[in-house]
Structure formats: structure tokens, C-alpha cells
Amino acid sequence: METHSYAPGEIEPHWQDEWRKKEAFKIPNDIGTLKKKPKFYVLGMFPYTSGAGLHMGHAKNYVPTDVLANFRRMQGYHVMHPMGWDAFGLPTERTAVQENEHPAHITKRNTETFQQQIQRIGFSYDWSRKIDTSLPEYYRWTQWIFLRLYEKDLAYLADVPVNWCPALGTVLSNEEVKDGKYVETGDPVERRLMHQWMLKITAYAERLLEDLDLLDWPDGLKEMQRHWIGRSEGAEITFEVKDRDSEFTVFTTRPDTLFGATYCVFAPEHPLVAQVTHPDAVSEVYNYIQEAANKSDLQRTDLATEKTGVFTGAYAINPCNNEPIPIWVADYVLMTYGTGAIMAVPGHDERDHEFATTFGIPIVEVISGSQKPIEEEAFEGDGVCVNSDFLNGLRVDDAKEKMIAWLESEKKGTRQVQYRLRDWLFSRQRYWGEPFPLAHLEDGTIVQLPDDHLPVQLPPIDAYKPTEDGKPPLARADEAWVKVKLPDGRIATRETNIMPQWAGSCWYYLRFLDAHNTDAPFDSALERYWMPVDLYMGGTEHAVLHLLYARFWHKVLYDCGLVFTKEPFQGLLNQGTILAESFQDDAGKYYYPHEVERNDDKAVVKTSGKPLHVQLEKMSKSRFNVINPNDVIDNYGADALRLYLLFIGPVTASTPWQDAGVEGVYRFLQRVWRLVVDEQNGELNEKLTAAAGTTEPELWRELHKTIKQVTEDTESIDKMNTAISQMMIFVNTATQVKSLPTETVKIFLHLLAPYAPHIAQELWHRLSEAGFIAHAAWPQYDESVLESATITIIAQVNGKLRNRLQLPADATDKEIEEAALADERVQRFIEGKPIRKVIVVPNRLINIVV
């Protein structure tokens, strides 16, 4: 008996094998064939192949995209649905160092694990398009695209502060530094200026902002990108330094408050600091700058921290009234934002107010309308100008315009748009990344290597750390690599920085279209056919950086005439996170579930009895609360895993994992199995008949209802949970009918196929159908089947439900009213009271107001 029950462990590997052997999901690359059908490009953000392997978050991302791909394929689309590996980067390099292996070796191991784990879930990827960003055949084109950016003057060298760890002799990323220390070893980290490659993403700020309007993205996500780009309108104003032959400019969004500017502030790094500082203040200013150098931007600008600063002894001239105002140096002003200098208006800016209060600088009210005295609190709202000469009486907006016009006519300032977005720090002093296709001549000029030199392959080196003299690891390579002969015979030294981990993921969605092209990154005709990506799905952690970087590169490619869409990702969704219970003691230490004993809502450590806090948190290794997708597959199969991940809630919602819930969908799959298979003997269920589906009218109707709902819910992506609910209702109905038309079951299997492809395929096969159900056409529903002769009308009295009436579907409002008034239960509540109003909502309800 057991041998004939639902056994995902047997059928799933079998069909995965068949799909692989018969290349069931291979997408043609011939443009003629492609053009015969419409296209749909659905992409899950490819994984970073760390040694930790596939986690539940990946599955929550890839299951819905796979369902959608299957669904569109059955609807007659060519579906681009690829998978690949984001493989360069620091975690792999670190593992390589720990294990004393080459990063390429670690990467190969990790990507093989990932592929094997992903394939067990039964996704319909075209594996022939698999890419790996760390392979020369891929990064050759990453380098090629970089050269196009370089040619457009979008890459430049600059001195930038980086996190430098003297003990390790290396540069660290922001994520690796906490409280001025390297998180792994606790070694101190300092900020140091280093020569770095930058990409001029700010040149595209306006277009990155404007073109958000073209996209079908969630509003919240667009808003995050807008904030990040941070466009603000205002003015650049020039201040002269008193008694010195120098001047500086500030950017302000509030030129209307210029009369209230009572001091100026330079960022500690501002080049004019040394020049203007009075001899008496030099040592104090110097010490302050030293201190500020080791603080992060976040520490410096945090509203909660106390403002610090030091007076330079110099004065600036306020251009609108020629008053001398003191120049301070303070670290709440950043060199990287605006001009690195500000005019401070303590009356109308919270931070300036705090600073002025701390240091006893005068506060002047120039906008009236505050509830509190200006000495107590800055007033940042709208109001009318006061104490402002020619601006007096104007509202803020008008005052801004008038002040800008005045500044421009006096040649003391200009209208200016400012962005929060910074240029992109694009080099890393590491090994495991793309080498730059650039070289340096002895005279300091930089030359780009010709396209036919690509790829610039990573050289073998003896250690993955910087050289003694602080050069990046690639400088350890032998002369044969470091020195390069240019086409004109000159010898140059290669650039030894590498590109950041983001580089490879900036264009991978294009490489999938033509993954094996050796003449170009991708074929132009294919790009025109497939782009844009119709649905891109991934975690919120990429809502800003990755998406902004990829959009930037895409726009550059557009300007180069290499792509024909302005934006790469037309549709986008963020899947929610998976939460799970975690156990933490008072000291913050986490415990594994198997170390914990639970009584009701209390939890204690099994061995010590120490009480623990139980909380729902994002599933993650560091919280000791992960559930491995592979374990779930071992116990319940891939189809159950897929269904459960969709059934727990909307794709975009964050929902807690519950082991018991997996049982529920597993039982559903067993019921589906028994619709077709007699578990006693393995034969087909005796209830199955060759009769037409219409011979079971109630079931036939439920089927069409199910087709309708599954079609609509799958299309919407976010409602796949209710699609599954409806399939459950259908199966519950089908389990109860006396005879089961095979036609009805086969149509149902089509609906199930995108969600639970293995069981659908197996039952399809057992019903003597050849080929793959994945290639069958998506069923249509018949609206006339859904219509029924009678409808249920809700009868309300004064808005309260009193009875349900079964009435003919074509009953008129009048007839509904008569039926309701005749109803005994309704009558009881009317009790002869006068009827004031009757509202009939067609097909739904009648409300009688008495």
C-alpha cells in the first residue's frame, strides 16, 4: 500500500531528470523563431554564492518568479527565465584565505552547491544560459562596458577617505567597520585619503530621478530612490573672507533666510581652513581636524550627538548686508555634500540652532510665524520674512525667488540644483574582482587597453593582501602581468585596483539574453526583442544601491546606442522576508531551537534552565533560527515547499515560518494524488470516468471558478496564496463527488502545474498524456458556466443581516424587494414600522431602512 502513495522523493528527481535530458525549458536564441510569440522576461535577483548556500530567502524569491514563468509559458509566451551567480567579492576571498585555496576554487565549489540546491526545487530555468560573474568569458564584457564608461569620461581618479586598517594593512568596507574597529578582529580603523576610481553617477542624477516615472514599481520603492538621489533646489552663494583675498561658496535651499545667517561653517576637510585660520587658533583647529578625521559621516551628522566645533578667528562677509560673521570649523558639515561649507541660519535650521546655542552665537529671526520664541527653537515652517530688508513681507517661496534674482544680478550667487547622491566609489584594494582594463604610463598618464586585450585576467599571486608599501594585492603579481606592452610598443604598468562587487551585477540581465556571445556582450536584435525585464524580484536590501547602479549603467549603454530601452526593469517587486522564532537570553546570546525547552509561552535553556526571550525575527544564521530549504524537501518534497512558501501569505508580505503549515499543504498534495491514483493498488482511481466534465455540473462549475481565480491571482503575483486556497476548495469538492470526469481532472492539473510542477507532471503522465504539461496551453474559463440560475441576496434591515434569500438570477429590483418584504425573518424586524428607504445592490443585497 505504501508503495503507491504520494512519494515526492521518487517522482521529483525523475521529472527533474526528464526536463534536463529533453531540455524542456531551453529558450531559442534564433530571433526568427522568437518573434513568432510575445515575450516575457521574469528575473529573480541572482544570488551571491557564499559558502552558506541557499537559504529560505532565496526560495521565497525564486518560487513566485518560477510560478509566473511557468504560467506565462503556458499562456503562449517565450519566457526568459535564467539563473546565474554573483561570484566575485569579499566573502569568497576571505574563505579562500582561511582555507588557503584559490578563490576560483572556492567559487566553483559554492556555485556547484547552489546549482544543486536550486535544481532540487524544480525551477524551469534555462540552465544553458547560466552565467558566473567571476569567469573571464563574463568579466571580459564587464571590463568592456567599463571602457565605454571611461570613454564617456564617466570614470575618474580622486582622493577619497577610506577605512584603513593599519594592523591588517588593508582597506575595509563600511560594513566591516563598527565603532572605529574592524568587526572581525577589533583592530582600530582610521580614515585615510587614498587614490580611488570614481564613477560619475551624479551626471545621471536628473535622469535617474525623472525616469522613475516610467516604471511600474511600488511607490515606496520609487520614493526610496528619490530620497537617495535627494534633489534639492536652491542657490549657490559666494561669501568673501574679511581682510583676506579669498572667497568661498555655500549651497543653501533657503536663500530666503540669508539675512539670518549669523555664522558660516567649514567642513574640517575644507581646503580653505588652513588659509583663513587666525594664527592664534591654529593649534586648536588642527587638533579638532585630527579628531574629526576618524569619525564616520553617520557619527558626524547624527542629530542626537552633541555638536562640536572650533572658531577659526576669521570672518566672512554676509553678501546681502555686508555684516561680518564668524567662520567656524565643525564636523556636522561634510566635505562630500554641497561645497563643504555652509551658511548657518540658527533661527531657521534645527542643527544650526543647536550649534549656535552651544557656542553662544546670535540667533536672528527672519521668518515670522513661530509659536515659540526663536531663542528656544528653530522655526523651519512657512511664514513671512522679517528683519530682511527688501524681502520683508514676502512669503518663503516668493522670497527665495527674489533673493536668487538679487544674487544673480549682483553676481553674488546663482540658482543651483543639488543632489544628495554622491559619485560612486568604484575601486577596491582586493583580489577577487574584475581588474581594470587600464594602465599607467611613467609620466602619469592613464591609457585604456584596446578591446582586443580583453579580458584582463586575474594573475596568480602569492597572498591576497596589500604589498608592504600599501599597493593593492594585484601589485604582487609578477612583472609579466604588471607590465603591459601597448599596441604602440610602449610599456605601461597595469592598474592594480579591482572593481567592486556591484560591477558584475550591473548588466547581468543583458548577458542572459545571449550568454555565450564571444563577439559582443549581447546581440542587439535579442536585446530589442527581450528588454525590458517585465518583472524583477528581489529583497528590499537592494532597493537602493544595486537598482540605482544597474539603472545608471543601463542609461550609459543607452547613450552608447547599445540598448534601446531607457530603463532595464519595467516591473519590480520586493518579496517579504521569512521570519522565525529566535531565542535570546538577557545577555543577547542566541540559542538554537534544539537547545531550548518551551512551556506555553515561556522558554528556557534545556541544560541550565536560564529564561529566554522568544521573538519573531528575520530568519538568519546569526540568529540561530534558519530552516534549510533542503531539509524541507527531504521531508515533504519540493512541491510542498513551493506551495507552502506561497500559501503563508502574499509574496510581498513578511510572514513567520511554521513547520505545521508545511504539513497542511503536504496533505493537500496527498489529496490531489488520491484524486488520480488508487493507493491500494497503484491503478487509476475508480471514480475517474471518460464522461464529459459537464456530467458533474457542480464540480464543472467549481472548476471554471478555479480557472478564473487562479488565472487572475497568478497574474497579480501578490495573490498566489488565494490561488492555492481556491485550488484546495476545488480538490475538496472533487474528493466528495461520486464520479470524477477525467477531463475535469486534467484541466485542473494545468492550473496546479506552475505551482507544483512535479506532481502535476506525474499525474498528467499517469492519465496517459505524453509530453510535458508545462508545454500545454493554459485553460480558459467559460463565463456562462459560472452563472447560476439562482443567486443569494442578503436581506438587511437597518444595515443588519437578517436573512439570505435564494432568488432567480434575473430577478428585478422590484421582485427582490417583494421577496424581502415577504420574508418572515425580515418581517419580524420591520414589525409594521414605516419603511423609509429601500436600497438594492444588484446581485448582492437589499437593505430596508425603517
Next chain:
RNA sequence: GGUCGAGUGGUGGAAUCGGUAGACACAAUGGACUUAAAAUCCAUCGCCCAUAAACAGGCGUGAGGGUUCAAGUCCCUCCUCGACCA
């Protein structure tokens, strides 16, 4: 502090345009089957009141107010939680 989002049974979650609140599951309880257990099947399953039982009734979507014939859904105030930014 700002912006955005969310608060519905014991749990996850359903509920087009304002129109049957709690679909579908999980857990729990009772029953059938079984030597027994598992599995399966059937039943109950928001709270209160009433009852031998049933029919019925009242209250219920974080709190308070409002609009409406009708509010989980719209408006106002507040509380709590989450995400992002500062």
C-alpha cells in the same frame, strides 16, 4: 525626529467600487475506523447571553470620534509595531 507601511480568532492569513467579517489552512477538542498508534474520514472551533435541545439575539477587525441606508475598507485624533531615512 521625518517619510512610508501595517494592526482582523489560539496561529498564518481571506474579504473588487464601502455591501454576508473570519475564505483557505494550522493548532485544539470530540467522534468513526484500528488490538493499538499513525494516516484517513466526520463534526465543533471569535466573544457574550439564553436553552434540555434548537431557533433566535447582542457584541465584535488596535483605541476614540465622524461621514453613510451600510465602514475592516473613507475622514479626523491617538496608541502600538515594522521598514527606510536622518
